[in-house]
Amino acid sequence: MSEKKKDELLHDHNHDGIDRRGFLKCMAWAGTGAFCVIKGGVLNSYSLSRMSEISTADMMGELSFVQISDSHMGFNKPANPDVVGTLKAAVDKVNGLSATPEFMLHTGDISHLSKPEEFDTVDQILKSAKPKDVFYVPGEHDVLNDDGKQFLERYGKGSKGGGWYSFDKKGVHFVGLVNVMNLKAGGLGTLGHEQLEWLEDDVKHLKHSTPIVVFAHIPLWSVYPEWGWGTEDSAQALAYLKKFGSVTVLNGHIHQTMQKVEGNVTFHTAASTAFPQPQPGKADSPGPMKVPAEQLRSVLGITDVNYVQGQHALAVVDSSLA
Amino acid sequence: MRRSVSIAGLAAALVLGIGVWDTGQKGSVTSAQEKMSTMEVKIDNFSFGPVALTVPVGTTITWTNRDDIPHTVVSTDDPKTFKSKVLDTDEKFSFTFSKAGTYPYFCSIHPKMTGKVIVQ
Numbered sequence: 001m002s003e004k005k006k007d008e009l010l011h012d013h014n015h016d017g018i019d020r021r022g023f024l025k026c027m028a029w030a031g032t033g034a035f036c037v038i039k040g041g042v043l044n045s046y047s048l049s050r051m052s053e054i055s056t057a058d059m060m061g062e063l064s065f066v067q068i069s070d071s072h073m074g075f076n077k078p079a080n081p082d083v084v085g086t087l088k089a090a091v092d093k094v095n096g097l098s099a100t101p102e103f104m105l106h107t108g109d110i111s112h113l114s115k116p117e118e119f120d121t122v123d124q125i126l127k128s129a130k131p132k133d134v135f136y137v138p139g140e141h142d143v144l145n146d147d148g149k150q151f152l153e154r155y156g157k158g159s160k161g162g163g164w165y166s167f168d169k170k171g172v173h174f175v176g177l178v179n180v181m182n183l184k185a186g187g188l189g190t191l192g193h194e195q196l197e198w199l200e201d202d203v204k205h206l207k208h209s210t211p212i213v214v215f216a217h218i219p220l221w222s223v224y225p226e227w228g229w230g231t232e233d234s235a236q237a238l239a240y241l242k243k244f245g246s247v248t249v250l251n252g253h254i255h256q257t258m259q260k261v262e263g264n265v266t267f268h269t270a271a272s273t274a275f276p277q278p279q280p281g282k283a284d285s286p287g288p289m290k291v292p293a294e295q296l297r298s299v300l301g302i303t304d305v306n307y308v309q310g311q312h313a314l315a316v317v318d319s320s321l322a
Numbered sequence: 323m324r325r326s327v328s329i330a331g332l333a334a335a336l337v338l339g340i341g342v343w344d345t346g347q348k349g350s351v352t353s354a355q356e357k358m359s360t361m362e363v364k365i366d367n368f369s370f371g372p373v374a375l376t377v378p379v380g381t382t383i384t385w386t387n388r389d390d391i392p393h394t395v396v397s398t399d400d401p402k403t404f405k406s407k408v409l410d411t412d413e414k415f416s417f418t419f420s421k422a423g424t425y426p427y428f429c430s431i432h433p434k435m436t437g438k439v440i441v442q
Contacts, residue, residue, distance in 0.1 A: 186433060187433045187434075287389065
């Protein structure tokens with residue numbers, strides 16, 4: 001563990017193991033690049049400017065990957081008339097990381113209108129990213145018109161049902177879930193019975209010490225139900241993951257970074273590479289939020305995730321495009 | 323076409339001395355009645371406006387998306403009475419309600435957006 005430095009905050013356990021004030025502070029930093037690490041329920045945070053002084057053991061690890069989300073290729077309204085440019089900037093950011101991530105996760109809304117040329121453009125742009133493997137889960141904008149048939153053809157090789165699947169990397173078990181199909185009027189995201197049964201079976205025989213990373217488009221916790229920011233049956237999914245010592249849930253959809261810790265589960269949402277959305281309840285609706293042009297890139301971003309063998313939790317770092 | 327029909331309708335009403343309210347026959351509909359046969363629903367800020375709309379049988383409702391994000395208009399029944407394609411900003415969808423009933427609908431992309439058409 002590193003010694004205390006000026007902008008390192010170490011917070012004591014609360015009776016529930018979480019220091020909420022510490023989290024709020026860390027989240028405020030997240031837009032400008034903060035390194036928030038939870039170790040055994042204790043939050044450590046460092047500003048990105050001090051990253052070079054932190055021991056590499058704390059920072060890097062056995063496995064690192066990047067999450068990008070909500071590229072909305074095809075969107076062209078005032079909130080961002082150049083989603084191609086900002087996606088390219090996100091790729092530049094990924095390529096500029098000191099340790100090249102092994103692969104990328106895209107947590108959905110790849111396209112804006114499920115148009116073939118939109119998917120093609122994203123594929124083209126991601127070709128210039130150093131990590132060559134990309135794993136996708138669909139957002140609701142990716143499965144318009146055809147119940148997800150095109151998405152599955154492009155990105156669903158080896159997946160089950162509506163596009164769910166799992167894979168292992170360096171001892172970490174990754175699960176891609178789909179919660180944007182068969183949405184019911186007035187409802188939230190939904191996983192469905194078939195997918196839940198598959199999930200139960202998929203993790204049944206894994207050792208409790210296996211770190212789990214679950215990624216899906218709509219948040220798997222109740223961020224703001226009034227705006228559809230939640231998943232109706234996620235509690236069932238999380239029940240199947242209860243036995244594991246480290247579970248990291250990565251989501252998109254809300255176009256802003258947010259984090260919550262509940263026992264052994266760390267929930268994290270990524271910024272969009274296209275446009276920001278308002279904070280829960282801070283606007284009439286969750287639509288694209290216009291910011292002054294010079295501020296746009298500071299509210300878009302990528303998420304870098306590192307796993308260090310033996311550490312309790314994965315280190316999740318958000319960095320904005322500017 | 324509209325104007326000539328409404329003039330004919332007014333003329334017919336004057337001659338008969340009775341307003342003709344049979345919406346099934348376009349030729350004898352008055353201009354006031356004609357205005358009723360098409361109704362507008364505006365989609366904006368992730369909501370349908372008006373949320374609930376009561377219309378007479380034979381009315382055509384046109385939904386216009388004024389939001390800066392795409393939406394759909396899909397009835398909740400099965401099989402679906404109506405289902406629009408994806409509407410980007412300024413795109414429209416129209417449906418003529420030929421049967422009385424209550425038709426709840428929603429946006430299949432953002433399911434929290436709901437509306438209702440009551441056809442009497």
